[in-house]
Amino acid sequence: MLNIALFGPPGAGKGTQSQFLIEKYKLFYISTGDLLRKEIAEKSRLGLEAQNIIASGGLVPDEIIVQIIEKTITENPDANGFLFDGFPRTYIQAYILDGLMIKLNTSLDCLISLEVPEEVSVKRLLERGATSGRSDDNEKVIRNRLKEYSDKTLPVLNYYQDKGIYHGIDGTESIEKVSLKIGEIIKEELSKSLLNIVLFGYPGSGRGSQGIALAKKFGLEYVATGPMLEHEIRENTEMGKKIIDLYESGNLVPDEIVVQLIEKKLANSKDVKGFIFKGFPRTLVQSYILDGLLRKHGTSISEVIEIEVPTLELIKRLDARSKTDRCMPYDTSTSKIVKRLQEHESKTVPVIEKYNQLHRVVKVDGVGDFEKVFARISSHLESKFKNIG
Numbered sequence: 001m002l003n004i005a006l007f008g009p010p011g012a013g014k015g016t017q018s019q020f021l022i023e024k025y026k027l028f029y030i031s032t033g034d035l036l037r038k039e040i041a042e043k044s045r046l047g048l049e050a051q052n053i054i055a056s057g058g059l060v061p062d063e064i065i066v067q068i069i070e071k072t073i074t075e076n077p078d079a080n081g082f083l084f085d086g087f088p089r090t091y092i093q094a095y096i097l098d099g100l101m102i103k104l105n106t107s108l109d110c111l112i113s114l115e116v117p118e119e120v121s122v123k124r125l126l127e128r129g130a131t132s133g134r135s136d137d138n139e140k141v142i143r144n145r146l147k148e149y150s151d152k153t154l155p156v157l158n159y160y161q162d163k164g165i166y167h168g169i170d171g172t173e174s175i176e177k178v179s180l181k182i183g184e185i186i187k188e189e190l191s192k193s194l195l196n197i198v199l200f201g202y203p204g205s206g207r208g209s210q211g212i213a214l215a216k217k218f219g220l221e222y223v224a225t226g227p228m229l230e231h232e233i234r235e236n237t238e239m240g241k242k243i244i245d246l247y248e249s250g251n252l253v254p255d256e257i258v259v260q261l262i263e264k265k266l267a268n269s270k271d272v273k274g275f276i277f278k279g280f281p282r283t284l285v286q287s288y289i290l291d292g293l294l295r296k297h298g299t300s301i302s303e304v305i306e307i308e309v310p311t312l313e314l315i316k317r318l319d320a321r322s323k324t325d326r327c328m329p330y331d332t333s334t335s336k337i338v339k340r341l342q343e344h345e346s347k348t349v350p351v352i353e354k355y356n357q358l359h360r361v362v363k364v365d366g367v368g369d370f371e372k373v374f375a376r377i378s379s380h381l382e383s384k385f386k387n388i389g
Contacts, residue, residue, distance in 0.1 A: 009150070169185075194275065225261070
């Protein structure tokens with residue numbers, strides 16, 4: 001996901017550059033003014049609250065603005081990202097936006113400021129006023145608007161400059177040159193972004209084989225808890241010895257051990273485009289752990305995919321697997337297979353529901369041979385990320 005805040009004084013050309021960003025990167029445009037008008041027109045609860053405040057001569061408070069923005073983001077899960085225009089306007093709103101982004105498990109990637117001297121802005125707006133007929137395009141009003149922008153915006157720009165995501169661009173150059181410079185900034189930001197995929201599916205859905213193949217195709221690091229645990233056992237590490245003891249006593253490997261292995265994997269994986277997680281998270285607790293681990297490494301979940309296969313087909317596949325060298329401990333009898341499927345339903349389905357609220361889980365038909373299912377998942381990922389990859 002690519003999230004950008006576009007700044008610039010009146011007359012800087014934000015409208016033109018916004019259109020460029022929306023079209024090129026398939027971003028959803030968020031203008032607080034437009035969103036407020038939409039909510040008021042639809043007579044929504046938030047819209048009616050805002051209308052009453054405006055009618056009484058008041059300013060719409062941040063509490064309503066942030067709810068409208070959150071609603072807009074959660075209602076558009078298919079967007080490649082969001083372009084913020086007119087928010088944050090104040091230092092306090094910058095904190096609000098950061099908090100909202102954390103809640104939605106994402107972040108603002110960069111703030112791009114189109115910098116134009118006051119006299120250039122005045123000249124541009126006066127020229128526009130000569131043809132637009134807008135009553136506010138006169139010099140006195142223009143200079144007041146520019147002063148208000150400067151007074152309110154400077155603390156916001158400083159805030160993001162301190163965070164290291166501020167980018168100033170000379171807005172006096174041609175439209176094409178400004179667009180080119182914006183494109184270069186975004187290209188640099190995207191090179192820092194990781195593509196992190198969580199792959200869900202019942203046992204027998206083909207997650208393992210699909211995950212390995214997808215990792216290879218998209219240049220991702222495959223993260224599966226089973227192979228990592230087996231590696232520790234083979235290497236006879238101290239952790240491996242603990243894992244053997246747990247297996248022999250019939251206990252599950254605790255999150256403390258699994259998390260150490262995943263964190264080690266994330267830290268040691270260099271020059272990868274991202275990670276694909278299979279088998280983790282299995283529980284709600286693990287989902288919060290994964291969100292925290294990724295945030296610690298400056299990244300977050302990009303996409304959540306669930307491979308869907310009918311129950312009878314799952315049982316058939318797992319029964320067939322029990323007769324091969326790929327047999328898992330829970331494949332050895334029908335009762336064990338059913339128990340494992342029930343365990344997935346009780347523990348992991350709530351995780352999928354959580355991610356569906358945050359990211360919209362993409363359901364992929366897992367029926368058919370390996371190549372057909374692989375093509376379906378690959379097609380989705382290619383269409384999803386071709387505009388920001």
